[in-house]
Amino acid sequence: MADAMIRVPAEVRDRLAVIAESRGTSIRTLVQEYAESTLTDEERRERAERTRAYLAEHFGVEVRDEESVAMGHRLREAFARQQGETAA
Numbered sequence: 001m002a003d004a005m006i007r008v009p010a011e012v013r014d015r016l017a018v019i020a021e022s023r024g025t026s027i028r029t030l031v032q033e034y035a036e037s038t039l040t041d042e043e044r045r046e047r048a049e050r051t052r053a054y055l056a057e058h059f060g061v062e063v064r065d066e067e068s069v070a071m072g073h074r075l076r077e078a079f080a081r082q083q084g085e086t087a088a
Helices: 010-022 027-037 041-059 065-087
Strands: none
Touching: 010 027
16 A cells, blocks of 8 residues: 655644643554544435334334434534533
8 A cells, every 4th residue: 555645734733742742642543543433425415314124124114304404403513512511
């Protein structure tokens, strides 16, 4: 595997260095883990469709688009509240 250089502002590099150090790893590993664990829009859509199909097949639950959007909003709000509580 060939290495590649990614140019970012110094502030971003410094922040990544602090995060990596706090996790006992390198910036390289931190960026690699991010790239491997972050889904693209297409991957998210495919996963959502597989989940909908699974729920329909195994539980008889049909999830409509509106319900999916509403659940996404509720989950984001819950995560935001949790982050606020954790930071306090």
